[in-house]
Amino acid sequence: MTDLSNRRVVLSAHPVGFPKTTDFELIEDSIAEPNEGELLLKTLYLSLDPYMRGRISKARSYAVGVEVGQTMVGGTVSVVETSRNPKYKSGDIVLSYSGWQDYELSNGQGLHKLDPVHGPKPISTALGVMGMPGLTAYVGLLDIGQPQSGETVAVSSAAGAVGSVVGQIAQLHDCKTVGIAGTAEKCRYTVEEFGFQTCLNYNDDYFDSQLKEACPDGIDIYFENVGGKVFDAAYNLMNDGGRIPVCGMISRYNDTSLPDGPDTLPRLMRAILTRRLLVKGYIVTDHSDRLNNFLSDMSGWLKRGQIRYREDITEGLENAVSAFQGLLRGDNTGKTVIKVSGEP
């Protein structure tokens, strides 16, 4: 076997503001054959997620960032092409973190084999409702939010991979769910497909007063995914003892400077103090101890039709950058996935 040709997307510049097409480059080189203990993975599906914007910034984030010239990171569903690792055999389907490329040479660490019979189906959902975004929703809502029957749960990015699951789990806990999304179409299917009681378009002129009207008993849990004016409107409606899991703030990821004044930080702190709010940032990789509970609960919910999901699948690694830009703009409808190669 000769070395394989491998296409991969590398970072060519740390983006300033909204990531430009020229901040990335699709290059083609070759990948070596596996040595003893290694295996060659072929990428089937690549997950695109908002957290990736943080990884390509220079600013401090959760994890070590991607440097210029390095391959973009990302979760994948991959198939074992060749294995010289006794734990894996050719044809195994695994959850990997191979990044934006056709192939990866792996030492076998950090892989999770997907059960061909009992595992997620379609296998792309291992990157979505049965994967990291699903677990993110599960941990944020249940462990931080701790929903009680009858409470009001407001969810930003309600049409997205995480928000849509947050709302549906909240409904299973007898909560009233109010979605927030960026287009009328997203709002429509958030209600029709995901069962939210209502969903508001934050681009509407009267969003603030609409949110207030939609939450006559205030908000007990606000699931924060966006920041900006949506956050401002929501935290002002929080009830005493309310909880705010902070999962993301996509509206701010591309900011290069702070917004103009006044400085509203003291207003937030006053709300936190006088209403005894809990505000808690989290990152799903800290909560892998919850993975088994999550997989068990979620597979039951999916089987019984209690949780629904959408995938937004784009074909071709060469379209990953534009799909990522679309994700940051909110163009996606459901979990953003790149189909890198056909299923075996």
Next chain:
Amino acid sequence: MTDLSNRRVVLSAHPVGFPKTTDFELIEDSIAEPNEGELLLKTLYLSLDPYMRGRISKARSYAVGVEVGQTMVGGTVSVVETSRNPKYKSGDIVLSYSGWQDYELSNGQGLHKLDPVHGPKPISTALGVMGMPGLTAYVGLLDIGQPQSGETVAVSSAAGAVGSVVGQIAQLHDCKTVGIAGTAEKCRYTVEEFGFQTCLNYNDDYFDSQLKEACPDGIDIYFENVGGKVFDAAYNLMNDGGRIPVCGMISRYNDTSLPDGPDTLPRLMRAILTRRLLVKGYIVTDHSDRLNNFLSDMSGWLKRGQIRYREDITEGLENAVSAFQGLLRGDNTGKTVIKVSGEP
């Protein structure tokens, strides 16, 4: 027995900004004799606390506010003067919420009898280290902060009734304690009497860099009592997984508008997100279930000399307004108490 003359401080106007002397009035009228089931309380000590600034605002706060013409609220140590309530007899010492006045006619509800043998001594400490401020420190640090051995705990208002106890309990949990206070003299006794490793004066020109130097391993718990630039400096030094119990923000209580820009709220939210911070507001009255644990622990600590305290006692109800203004300015050294009448 004829009706007693009763002096009391009433609110004459909701303060705008820093409370003025003319926002209060000391009036004298009479108080009726107790009916069946009632008892007459004579105030010995009155507690003055920062939370009272919130009670006299028009803005939403924890609790129902004081209206113009009403007596100022506040915790007291009082003696039962006359009792027609079978549960109390003349001479009993009770913890009450009689407010800023010489006498109160009580129906017996909400009183706690202080044990003359095993109860707090001096009895004024029932308003301080053995009372609400002590419990506030205990709940905020232990239940929200959850200190671990070797962690760094930064405490604002470190010389005050709450902060000084937070720091000392943190030391008992083998934490490194960094105090923050407003004068060199306060910093001196925060270190010398309360045993903080160091204490920084936030009025110093280089406070930000001094705080950074004093916390070479970052901050794991920041106990928030002040807001403003102290909060800004502290949250920027928080470690991943850090906790911020929000107890107060005295530097902002008199603000009539938001500070000028830029709007730093997104910076705080980014820190919460990327460092997985917990920020939790609380009010001690929600945590009375912890009172017995607290009293048991604290009386042991005091007996063994592991916790020290300061009281700042002013004589005379007529001086309560100026003492309250001093408290809001940070003039006090220790728990602010008004001695309303001599101990029986």
